[in-house]
Amino acid sequence: MALLGSLTQQTSAMKDTSLNDTPSLDTPEKQGLFSNVTSNPLFSAGFGLIAVGAALSLFKKGTTIGTSVLRRKLLVTLEIPSKDKSYLWFLQWMSHNAPKRQVNHLAVETSFKQHDNGSVSTKFGLVPGPGTHYFKYRNIWMQVQRQRDGKMMDLTTGSPWETITITTLSRDREVFKQLLHEAQEMALKKQEGKTVLYTSYGPEWRPFGMPRKRRLLDSVILDKGITDRIVNDVKAFIGNGKWYNERGIPYRRGYLLYGPPGSGKSSFIQALAGELEYNICILNLSERGLTDDRLNHLLSNVPERSIMLLEDIDAAFTKRSQSDNQGYQSMITFSGLLNSLDGVASAEERIIFLTTNHVEKLDPALIRPGRVDLKEYLGNATDYQIKKMFLRFYDDEALADKFVEKTRGRDISTASLQGHFVYYKDKPQEAVDQADSL
Ligand code: ADP
Known part of the structure; x- marks a missing residue:
């Protein structure tokens, strides 16, 4: 009861004060009331708590601001989105350079190597998985965060959006450049003097296996004059963009190599790519799930300095007519293929090679000039x-x-x-x- 009584007293006292414009403690009654309030253990405990709470939250806010100021002053971060070229370079670099003990969460990147005799060897590259890792580079500690965004997608690749954030001390910011350079050099060295084969992976091109040693042009022996004819034609075409541009002609050139199996069609294209220092993008038109849209996207987004190779071009459509009910998966239409071939317009030159063992099965529309500019027969040995x-x-x-x-x-x-x-x-x-x- 006493407690209730004193509380009512306090409330009425507060009411009094609020009614007053300028609350003052000049009268003895008021002073008595104030000392009453402050001396009340419950009330002062409440005030105490509020004050402590406020102080704590101020302190917390202060430390948060303090830490972020400190972070800003002392730390520097580098963000590499998965779309950037440096992204894969950095991951590969890290898998080679960060001692395995420093990275506990790993992800696997499998690469395939197909030898000339057809055998395959597989190599597992262990790269840092999503999460936070620490490692030392040139005696400088760094924190690496690999984050995967569950909701965001990279629209060009259809894969989840990822970012790598590297954090280190501000004064060491120069080291980022060195690190990225090193990662780039390492990646490019792997490709030096080699031909990279790309295959389609969803709507994008991805390197298939390890880069292969360049094949020498004179290791493929074609009948008299054929090699020179093709090589001279391609070389004349490359670097001639201005001529095409001025005449409003799409800057591309199509080649058809036809003839029996084992006559060196694929080998020649590989050797030609080696000679030009180009890579090769191989697309199988009978591939599962290939649609006109994807085909169009792939043909319009060929990696630079690459030869586009459509192998066994006859197979896609003959199979379709034969086995519509047998689970044939490719969804491309003949007109879709023609559109994709015609639609390939780009500032970069586009070199497209088609190969077939059965030229007689090809629709004349596919190999008319403009789509195929040079046809060569590679037959049995002369x-x-x-x-x-x-x-x-x-x-x-x-x-x-x-x-x-x-x-x-x-x-x-x-x-x-x-x-x-x-x-x-x-x-x-x-x-x-x-x-x-x-
Ligand atoms: P295709 O693509 O015409 O079926 P490939 O290029 O796959 O033939 O050749 C199969 C194998 O035969 C390869 O190992 C290749 O080295 C060899 N070969 C075929 N034709 C030639 C050629 N004209 N000169 C050198 N090697 C050849």
Whole structure:
């Protein structure tokens, strides 16, 4: 009751004060009232709590502001979005350089290597996974945060948006540039003197396996004059953008290589890419889930300095007509393909190679001039090719002529010739003696 009584007293006292314009403690009653209030243990405890709370929140705010000021003054951060080229370079660099003990959460990046004999070796690259990592670079500690945004998507790739944030002390900001340079150099060194093969991955191009050693042009032996014709044509085309531009012609050139399997079509394109120091983007038109839109997007966004290769171009549509009910997955239409080929307009030159084993199955619309500007037949080995191939393996002109005599008039693919010479490696006489086994 006493408690209630004193509370009513306080409220009425407060009411009194609020009624007064300028509350003062000049009268003895008021002074008594004030001391009453302050001496009340409950009331003063309440005030105390409020004051402590306010002080704490002020302190908290102060420290937050303080920390952010300190952070701003002392720390520097670098943000690399997943869209940026440096993103993969940095991850690869980190997987090589940050000692594994410093990074506990890893993600795997698998790369495939296909050898010439067809065997495949797989390499697992361990890169820092999403989360926070610490590592030391040139004796400077750094914090790396790899964050994945669950909601945001990179619209060009369809993959989740990611950012890497690197934080270090302000005074060490110069080290970022060195680090990025190092990462870039490391990535480019891997590709130096090599040909990168890209395949489509959803709507984007991704390197397929490790970059391959460049294939030398003279390692692919085509019939007389063909190599020169194609190489000269491509070289004349490259760097001639002004001519096309002035005439309003799309800056692209199409090539068709046709002929039986094993005549060196793919090998030649690989060697040509090596000669031009270009990479190759391979697209299989029979690929599952390929639609006209995706095809269009892929053809319009080919990585720079790349040859676009559409292999076995006849297969996509013949399969479609044969096996509509058999789960054939590709959704592209013939007109979609034509549109994509025609629509490829870009400031960069576009070199497109089509290959087929069955030129007779191709719709004439697909290979009319403008879409295909140069057609070359790569057939079974001619005398010229047989002799040249023999001499590449064995340095014996007389035996080479004998070998040509023995194989004349037979349909032998250059691929099987190569197999024969590899089998009789260092045994030219036996290679000639056993020519009938081809
Ligand atoms: P295609 O694409 O015409 O089917 P490939 O280029 O895949 O033929 O050749 C298959 C194999 O045969 C490759 O290992 C390649 O080195 C060899 N080969 C085929 N033709 C030639 C050629 N004209 N010169 C050198 N090697 C060849």
